[in-house]
Amino acid sequence: MSILIVAEHDNASLNLATLNSVTAGVAIGGDIHLLVAGESCSAVADEASQVSGVSKVLLADSAAYTHALAENVSLLIAELGATYSHILATSTSNAKNILPRAAALLDVQAISDIIEVIDTDTFKRPIYAGNVIATVKSSDAIKVLIVRGTAFDAAAVGDGSASIEAVSGSHDAGKSSFVSEEVVKSDRPELTAAEIVISGGRGMGSGENFELLNGIADKLGAAIGASRAAVDAGFVPNDMQVGQTGKIVAPDLYIAVGISGAIQHLAGMKDSKVIVAINKDEDAPIFSVADYGLVADLFVALPELDAAL
């Protein structure tokens, strides 16, 4: 077995989500190579070479890969990946954008969102918003797998000593170009990596009321999320969405505030270790998954919680 893992990064540092795929790769077993495709990203390759379990880092440095445009990076993955038994990446928006395209170039049916490795060609994955777990077996010669990060621990960094090999040539399909990016800068941890997440739902009533979560999040070092209902209502941007069609999180502590607990929201957070629900409706479905439920008006409970921490 030889496994190619596509690293997620911003050309400056390795995104830690990559480490979850390395653990999935170790579970499959075999020689693990990390592909770092970007521009002026040798610092990322250096970091990648320290990851435990990785034997080689492939560094593809080209202006065609600066913004990880799917048309270009998929051509690179299809070229390099043809000699591997498995191609993996953690389910970030970049990986979801690029890997299926690369899979189709290789005439492979990719498998999305794997949560468990049974053996080299058999995997478990959630379907129907996580209401059902399917066990699937691939008959393709190359397995293209998109890994749900929260289902695998992060590989250790620091004790690896992989060699770094430059990849020559570059693929520029010329189909699309990067225009701009609007990334929310925050001192808070990233949603999918945070140990504590506090999320607001439609019950928050407005975008301004989300500020009630700020003080608590600051004290707990928590990330702030939202339900799809809160996003649909325009309270907060979509990148805060936790759920089937948003981010999948599994923190040590998840605090759901004013969230009823629709199936599609539960799909995004039910693997959290401890779940707290604060809702004034005692029949809200969120209480059926909560370890600690508090039936209360959130506008009273949140200031109290802020003061108690």
Added chain:
Amino acid sequence: MKVLVAVKRVVDYNVKVRPKADGTGVDLANVKMSINPFCEIAVEEAVRLKEKGVAAEVVAVSIGAQQSQEQLRTALALGADRAILVLTDDVMEPLAIAKCLKAVCDSETPDIVLMGKQAIDGDNNQTGQMLGALTGYGQATFASEIAIDGDNASVIREVDGGLQTISVSLPAIVTSDLRLNEPRYASLPNIMKAKKKPLDTTTPADLGVDTSPRVTLLGVERPAERQAGIKVEDVAQLVDKLRNEAKVIS
């Protein structure tokens, strides 16, 4: 310009799906079926492009069993001009669906293909990207805003941590995210009119597509159920439990 919009018939989003008792598959007997919500958003966007005068024709396409006609009629009622059903009773994986759509693109030569970012049954999020690979078109996935500017589409994409704007040359594949638009309801007169709009049927075999599956479903199971915990009396008790019982805060 011509817009091709793909729609999928899926279990309605309000239905809580369960595995069959023998664990061989999902129990879909007598469940309500609907147009996939993301596909509905794609249809709405296609119709808006037509209403703005950007698109001249909107063609809806679906790959599936005979009943998928219902979802195509929904697309026609929302404003698509005609429809194509690629008729098959086989289980269709994203790659096979993308191959059928590629064949339809070859004959229809659309300027833009609008699709949902994922279907809420398989939750794969693959078909649009795969169609991009097979056609060689550029792609803009997870779109929250689309503006056509000559031979290019400027698309705002929902990405981790924020928004990204890219420009993609036409023809292109664009997949819809939640906030692209809010689909309209079909009016009764439009539902009646949709019944008279043309709907052609073809098959994967006619299109020369091999649909044999690459992935075998070995079984399905319910996820581990979470047990409901306890109700706390007030915030003080909650904080005490989190500190001293769960030990998740300090």
